[in-house]
Amino acid sequence: MNKLLIGYLYKDELNLYGDNGNVEVLSARCARRDIECEIVLISKGNLSAYARLSEINLLFMGGGPDSSQKSIYGDFLEEKEPFIRDYIASGKTGLFVCGSYQLMGDYYRAADGAELKGLGLFKAHTIHFGKNRPRCIGNVRAKINSKLSSDQVFKNVDFLGGAVIGFENHGGRTYLDAGAAPFAHVTYGHGNNSEDGTEGIIVGNCIGTYFHGPILAKNPHLADYLIAKSLNLPELPKLNAGLTVASYTASKKLR
Amino acid sequence: MLFLTLLITRFLEAFIRLLSLGSGGTWPGHVALKLYPGVLSASGISPSIGTVLISGTNGKTTTTKMLCHVLRGKGFVVTTNASGANLLNGIASSLLSGTPLFDKRRADYAVLEVDEFTLPTVLEQLKVKGIVLLNLSRDQLDRYGETDLILERWEKAVNESEINYVVLDKSFEYFREMSFTSGAEVLNAEDIPEETLPEDLKERFHAKNIKAVLTTASFLGIPFEETVLLLTDFQAAYGRGEIIDFGGINFHLFLAKNPASLTANLKAFEKRKNDFDAVLFILNDNIPDGRDVSWIYDVEPLLILSACAGKEIYVSGVRGFDMAVRLDYAGVPILEENVTTSVPEIMKRIKKSSVKNIAVFPNYSAMLDFRKMLTGRKIL
Numbered sequence: 001m002n003k004l005l006i007g008y009l010y011k012d013e014l015n016l017y018g019d020n021g022n023v024e025v026l027s028a029r030c031a032r033r034d035i036e037c038e039i040v041l042i043s044k045g046n047l048s049a050y051a052r053l054s055e056i057n058l059l060f061m062g063g064g065p066d067s068s069q070k071s072i073y074g075d076f077l078e079e080k081e082p083f084i085r086d087y088i089a090s091g092k093t094g095l096f097v098c099g100s101y102q103l104m105g106d107y108y109r110a111a112d113g114a115e116l117k118g119l120g121l122f123k124a125h126t127i128h129f130g131k132n133r134p135r136c137i138g139n140v141r142a143k144i145n146s147k148l149s150s151d152q153v154f155k156n157v158d159f160l161g162g163a164v165i166g167f168e169n170h171g172g173r174t175y176l177d178a179g180a181a182p183f184a185h186v187t188y189g190h191g192n193n194s195e196d197g198t199e200g201i202i203v204g205n206c207i208g209t210y211f212h213g214p215i216l217a218k219n220p221h222l223a224d225y226l227i228a229k230s231l232n233l234p235e236l237p238k239l240n241a242g243l244t245v246a247s248y249t250a251s252k253k254l255r
Numbered sequence: 256m257l258f259l260t261l262l263i264t265r266f267l268e269a270f271i272r273l274l275s276l277g278s279g280g281t282w283p284g285h286v287a288l289k290l291y292p293g294v295l296s297a298s299g300i301s302p303s304i305g306t307v308l309i310s311g312t313n314g315k316t317t318t319t320k321m322l323c324h325v326l327r328g329k330g331f332v333v334t335t336n337a338s339g340a341n342l343l344n345g346i347a348s349s350l351l352s353g354t355p356l357f358d359k360r361r362a363d364y365a366v367l368e369v370d371e372f373t374l375p376t377v378l379e380q381l382k383v384k385g386i387v388l389l390n391l392s393r394d395q396l397d398r399y400g401e402t403d404l405i406l407e408r409w410e411k412a413v414n415e416s417e418i419n420y421v422v423l424d425k426s427f428e429y430f431r432e433m434s435f436t437s438g439a440e441v442l443n444a445e446d447i448p449e450e451t452l453p454e455d456l457k458e459r460f461h462a463k464n465i466k467a468v469l470t471t472a473s474f475l476g477i478p479f480e481e482t483v484l485l486l487t488d489f490q491a492a493y494g495r496g497e498i499i500d501f502g503g504i505n506f507h508l509f510l511a512k513n514p515a516s517l518t519a520n521l522k523a524f525e526k527r528k529n530d531f532d533a534v535l536f537i538l539n540d541n542i543p544d545g546r547d548v549s550w551i552y553d554v555e556p557l558l559i560l561s562a563c564a565g566k567e568i569y570v571s572g573v574r575g576f577d578m579a580v581r582l583d584y585a586g587v588p589i590l591e592e593n594v595t596t597s598v599p600e601i602m603k604r605i606k607k608s609s610v611k612n613i614a615v616f617p618n619y620s621a622m623l624d625f626r627k628m629l630t631g632r633k634i635l
Contacts, residue, residue, distance in 0.1 A: 137546070247577060
């Protein structure tokens with residue numbers, strides 16, 4: 001069996017909402033199935049330092065405080081853009097949470113009107129309306145887009161009925177371009193913008209989302225989907241799901 | 256005006272006590288601030304020597320209690336907010352309650368713990384001699400926002416105030432980067448070498464809190480040896496290393512409200528693991544806790560694993576399952592029957608077991624509720 005090689009972008013800078021937990025969950029769920037899993041930490045600087053870049057089959061990036069996002073911004077746009085562009089185009093899997101989801105879009109318009117160019121790989125843009133509109137904070141639940149949930153790999157690993165749960169905390173509101181596929185449709189909470197019911201985005205086999213909590217700890221089926229998809233496996237050996245199912249059931253009642 | 260406000264708050268205090276409305280401690284302050292918005296600036300409210308504020312993410316309650324203990328041991332009359340009511344209302348309540356109506360002895364010192372977000376507002380209104388800044392780390396992101404912004408607000412508030420001294424810990428880079436331009440004397444708590452602290456004190460309390468107290472006390476004219484001596488009979492604040500015997504089982508309460516405090520308490524627990532046969536985690540997501548519990552993944556899984564190894568594990572609270580899943584991913588074996596969101600239910604199971612000494616790691620509201628259940632009353 002081949003190995004899951006997770007490329008973890010900017011671990012030191014972008015780990016605001018327990019993002020690290022996502023990588024911990026992926027590697028724990030691999031270990032329980034005797035799937036080899038390794039993590040390549042990708043920090044600021046030139047990518048030529050990473051010999052196994054082409055072997056990465058799951059790319060992960062979290063979110064951070066404003067100051068940290070500013071500190072990686074230039075590097076992200078200049079040093080990482082070509083790699084991420086090719087990575088997504090090749091159909092490999094990725095997960096971009098919160099701040100990094102925003103940075104993958106076309107632009108981010110701050111409350112003062114200043115526009116920050118994004119990577120433009122996700123057909124979406126984000127606007128911060130300042131104090132006029134409250135931050136989107138709280139527990140959130142959604143139904144995964146059928147585009148993803150009808151994927152046979154997803155069906156094989158899903159034991160939670162195509163739903164996804166989490167916690168969101170974002171000031172910016174994200175709007176998808178016409179034709180872009182949301183990751184999910186919100187059933188409780190705000191999602192992308194608290195207006196159109198969409199949450200996140202799917203581009204190729206990459207997911208952008210506002211769900212943290214961390215998302216993969218709360219949604220083990222999504223973690224398994226990413227593992228299977230990254231390794232080109234039709235399904236994965238089942239794990240004891242008692243606790244995660246109980247946790248998921250309890251979460252559904254949360255307001 | 257101050258006299259009238261004092262009269263009214265005294266009446267309210269008596270009323271609250273009469274009806275034993277335990278949580279009503281912040282009402283008098285709330286009413287006083289409404290009646291007399293400038294009450295905190297009134298000169299009659301100031302203690303005769305000065306006010307010290309203690310703020311930071313972790314250690315406020317313990318450090319405040321420690322400093323009060325030392326000052327009281329020296330014979331000073333000290334006003335404080337021992338209940339931990341550290342927002343503007345609670346601070347006003349404590350100060351008013353410590354101000355005599357007639358010409359009885361006024362307090363010498365006020366030692367007040369202040370919520371990190373509220374500190375600038377308090378500094379604006381209250382005449383303060385010194386502040387102790389303990390630390391700042393991730394806590395309640397949904398309420399406070401990011402730590403950078405809090406540091407900026409602190410720096411600005413200190414520079415716009417007339418305080419004489421700031422005690423802080425320069426081993427933290429974020430404190431080294433702060434620049435104070437108001438002429439306040441900056442005292443580095445880290446100047447006290449760790450090995451000079453008595454072992455028994457270090458075992459029970461965080462060294463950084465002890466150092467902050469020693470530094471402040473020394474600035475106030477109390478020599479190092481005397482402070483150490485005064486601290487020998489210091490008892491932990493409620494829920495912070497406190498031991499409560501309930502039905503023959505010793506519950507040791509270690510408040511664990513954010514990644515830094517859970518990490519520090521797990522490390523402290525590990526050193527004396529043999530004293531315990533079980534661990535209970537209680538995780539809530541009420542407003543005072545912060546609604547977001549993702550922080551449990553900011554605690555090193557290897558630390559969780561080594562602390563829990565060999566102990567019976569129980570998990571409860573509104574977010575008990577989130578905690579159980581987190582422990583499970585850290586590699587801790589969890590029995591599903593030892594996980595329930597209901598605290599009374601988990602207590603039944605603990606009572607049925609052979610557990611005699613259990614370490615409890617509750618977050619904030621969980622600690623208050625649990626403590627109330629064990630003691631049958633609210634704090635203080």
